[in-house]
Amino acid sequence: MSKTNGEKRIRVALLGCGVVGSAVARMLIESADDLRSRIGAPVELVGIAVRRLAKDRTDLPVPADLFTTDAAELVTRADIVVEVIGGIEPARSLLLSAMKHGASVVTANKALLAEDGPTLYAAADAAGVDLYFEAAVAGAIPILRPMRESLAGDDVRKVLGIVNGTTNFVLDKMDTTGAGFEETVAQAQALGYAEADPTADVEGFDAAAKAALLASLAFHTRVTGADVFREGISDVTAADIAAAKAMDCVVKLLAICERTTGADGIEGVSVRVHPAMIPRTHPLASVRDAYNAVFVEARAAGQLMFYGRGAGGDPTASAVLGDLVAIARHQVAGGRGPGESAYADLPILDVGQSLTRYHLSLDVEDRPGVLAQVAQAFADTDVSIETVRQHIRTNAGTGAKRANLVIVTHTATEAALAATVDALSETDCVAEVVSVMRVEGA
Amino acid sequence: MSKTNGEKRIRVALLGCGVVGSAVARMLIESADDLRSRIGAPVELVGIAVRRLAKDRTDLPVPADLFTTDAAELVTRADIVVEVIGGIEPARSLLLSAMKHGASVVTANKALLAEDGPTLYAAADAAGVDLYFEAAVAGAIPILRPMRESLAGDDVRKVLGIVNGTTNFVLDKMDTTGAGFEETVAQAQALGYAEADPTADVEGFDAAAKAALLASLAFHTRVTGADVFREGISDVTAADIAAAKAMDCVVKLLAICERTTGADGIEGVSVRVHPAMIPRTHPLASVRDAYNAVFVEARAAGQLMFYGRGAGGDPTASAVLGDLVAIARHQVAGGRGPGESAYADLPILDVGQSLTRYHLSLDVEDRPGVLAQVAQAFADTDVSIETVRQHIRTNAGTGAKRANLVIVTHTATEAALAATVDALSETDCVAEVVSVMRVEGA
Structure with missing residues (x-):
């Protein structure tokens, strides 16, 4: 936080000026009075890092001299850096540099967080700054x-x-x-x-x-x-x-x-x-x-x-601004947001172990004993059937009859279901496993 | 926060042990390890204020000597006071005393907050403590x-x-x-x-x-x-x-x-x-x-x-515990939650000014010209009609015919609609204004 004439102000640097970045810049300017009241200090947009200066951005209520192509320099002179460029690099290096220089960070970068979140958390901890990323999941929805x-x-x-x-x-x-x-x-x-x-x-x-x-x-x-x-x-x-x-x-x-x-x-x-x-x-x-x-x-x-x-300039900007206000309040009144919480350190289960119900559609021959054979394939692989529906279809040309079996299972592991599908493929009367889909939310 | 053997601990006092209080007590005890990890310090339940000690509470995993009828004393020896007794007094006095003694407060008391919230906020500000109340609205829902x-x-x-x-x-x-x-x-x-x-x-x-x-x-x-x-x-x-x-x-x-x-x-x-x-x-x-x-x-x-x-012991306790963790994190790592934000100070509009659509059901005579008269009553009071549906009903005994008019208006003020209803009551052909209901969410 810098002071001008004794008044604290929160310097915000914006990395990226696409759909989301433009919306963030606009809200920072247009809501400046409200933001000042809600934070207890004014927020000042000190720069917007873009790839090309040539692009026409006169529709944005932002002085032209705020745009820069030197993102690396910009992040060294801000209290809060908002990153909405996406991708792994240069976003990661810029955010790490920002935090090293004492800035807190707001990012919407789900890819970076999912790949290397712990590195960002560690940098935030080392610098004693905030790392917020509400906009990274489900846009405007506070989740x-x-x-x-x-x-x-x-x-x-x-x-x-x-x-x-x-x-x-x-x-x-x-x-x-x-x-x-x-x-x-x-x-x-x-x-x-x-x-x-x-x-x-x-x-x-x-x-x-x-x-x-x-x-x-x-x-x-x-x-x-x-x-x-x-x-x-x-x-x-x-x-x-x-x-x-x-x-x-x-x-x-x-x-x-x-x-x-x-x-x-x-x-x-x-x-x-x-x-x-x-x-x-x-x-x-x-x-x-x-x-x-x-x-x-x-x-x-x-x-x-x-x-x-879940997306769009304004909704995503709403989430970014919420994070920005939280951080700015900390910079005015002290405190920090929650850091990484990974203490439970639970093992990640292999998908083969996960339990779901399944919906299967099978094309089978239309003759007695077929359902028994199909049911046996399920039983052999320990998957329990909840419902079966059978539809008979007649081929208009040949007159041959085929049956379609729709089967919904009780809860089974992915591994067991895969074994069922293998067993069905090897069952004579099964012409084709037409589709397999998981059933959730029961 | 007190220290025992060099370890900080967060002392929690619970006011009330009904459905919500019991759930809070149980979660504090049963989730102690998780709470310690998430907060960075252990949470200790130091007392539960109840009205009668005689009640059997052996189903709760709480030592009997934690129960007390002296709520006023209890709030002086806690870092966080959780109030789930409801009502204005003694809840207000207890919370004000708690804050004066340096405790932060979690309350589910919507009645008290809606009547005298600013007094509580001011006390929290004066003492530099937190005032959280997520459970006061919509139970477990983070709103x-x-x-x-x-x-x-x-x-x-x-x-x-x-x-x-x-x-x-x-x-x-x-x-x-x-x-x-x-x-x-x-x-x-x-x-x-x-x-x-x-x-x-x-x-x-x-x-x-x-x-x-x-x-x-x-x-x-x-x-x-x-x-x-x-x-x-x-x-x-x-x-x-x-x-x-x-x-x-x-x-x-x-x-x-x-x-x-x-x-x-x-x-x-x-x-x-x-x-x-x-x-x-x-x-x-x-x-x-x-x-x-x-x-x-x-x-x-x-x-x-x-x-x-929106209600129930466990859901409400979930919201209370979320607030408690937020406050405890502040007590461990510094900072405070947001205080009162009333800077906008907008006027409260009289309900007469509020704009809604309306659904009216009228019993009217079944003769030509009735709809014109009814429509005139709306026009005279500046309420615009969106749709009209007419049903004819025959009285089984007398054979007399009556019509039921269902009218949905465009947006109108409460005041205008009240004038419409008055005008309708004075319209000869209107036997009864059967019902008036607002329509929202269009």
Whole structure:
């Protein structure tokens, strides 16, 4: 904090001026009076690091001389550095330098935190500064602060999150229109809900990074993106969506963080991202379009849900500004926000150990004894069947009959289910295992 | 904070040992190891103030000698005082004394905060201690911390809350069973969802206190329970619920806090509690049973919703423990939580100025020209009609025909609507204004 004419002011440096950065800059300027009242000192935007100075930014209410391409220099003259450039480098080096120079940090960088969070926490501790990152998960939705603070006296057992707006938009549209994956992604791209290269979203990389952050906070255990089992939505077909509908379910890409006891009796943490069917009566089922929501089960609090916009300039900027006010209050009145809490150090369970229910669709021959053979394959691999439905189909050309079996299992481990699928593939009467999908939220 | 053998410990005094107090005591004991790790120092329960020592509490894992009837003495030897006795006195005097003696305070006492919050804040400031009260609104749902901290850089425009579980249970049951109010309250009492004297809940006093707290935080303005317009649910009939159903709406008791410009052009705060119809597609409509939810609209964040259990021992204790950990961390590492923020000091708008849509049901004569007369009464009082539906009913005995008009208005002030209702009562062809209900959440 610097003083001018005896008045303390909080110097803020902004790294990045894209959609989020612009919104942050605008709010800092336009809400300056409110921020001063809420913090107890004025906030001054001292610089915005950008890649190219040439770009026209005259729509922003920011003096042109605040823009700089020298981010490394900028971070040395701020009390709070806001990083919204994303990616691992140069973001990491800039934040480490900022903290070394005494600045606290607000970042929306889920990838960096999921890859190397402990390094950032350690740097914050060494410098005695704050590290806040509410905007890194679920945009405007206050979820990390509730997890770090509101639930700090409780035991979180499970987190189920819809934390990627692009995939939720795609799955929701597939549900309402009946269209296929490729077609719907193209529509999402045309509407600006999906990137030209949608891999990070549709293959679940973005959600996996967020799952790692949620699990780390929920279970007081270090979880990195690499610890997260990940399966995207590119294999979800219109038939899967229709099958879910028939079960009165919807398909969502879920980030699932669970404190559980594996098949070998060891308590640990299971973190996974994959599409799953959830009942339409589940609170997450009604999360439409590009909205996000995080469902939390804690021992004492019971079931909680947090819902809102997961992306976009203004919503993300709201989360950034909330963190900025918290840090600024510390700089005015003393104190620090919570640091890393990884004391529980629970083992990360292999996905093979995680327990879920499964929905399987099988094409089988239509003759007596088939159901018995199929049921035997489940029994041999220790997976218990909850329901079976059989549909008979006649091939219009050949007149041959085929049966479709839809089976929902009781809870089973991923490993057992994989063995079931292998056993089914080797069962004569099974022509094809058409689809396998997990069922959550029962 | 006291030290024993060189180790700091946080001394916690608990005032009250009812449903919530017992849950707090149990969690403090059973989660002691986790709390120590999360705080950085052990927490020690040094006493529990109760009204009668004679009561059997052997089910609690608490040494018998911790119970005391001398609350006044207990608060002088604690670092954190947790108050869950409720009511104005002796709670207020005990908390003021606790703070004077240097203790920080966690309270779930919405009535006291809504009546005399500024006195408590001032005492906390004078003593340099913390005042936290997450459990006072919506039980386990983290809503006050998000409001005080996560949204501290944003502008909250509107809060719509279902913050009373008893009334939500009653209205939800009326919706699903079609039963009347009295009958459903009796059922709620039998199930333990309503008190023997349900006045505080069904007449909206409890919700009004919570609305005052939410509005104070949302708008940085002092709002007391007395500032809140309040109308309970005891006049809601099975016919009202059926009328809502016909509109694809549900009836909820809403706490509504709004930053708005009154009819006279002055910007202010409108805070009210009343039953209202909301569309079944609104996120709040699916809040069933005794659950609570708070819907927030902020300028940058957009629409947010927070959902969970609003009452009960364990959920409320979860919120209390979260506050306790936050305070304890301050006592270990320095710093203080946010104090009162009332700088905006907006005027409280009279309910007459608040803008809502209305649903009216009128019994009218069945003859030509009636609709024109009714429409004129609306026009004369400057209330614009959005939709009209007419049903003709024949009296089985007399054969006389009567018409029922269901009218939904565009947005109008309470004052204008009251004038409309007066005008309708004086209109010859209107036999009865059967019901008037506000419509929210459009």
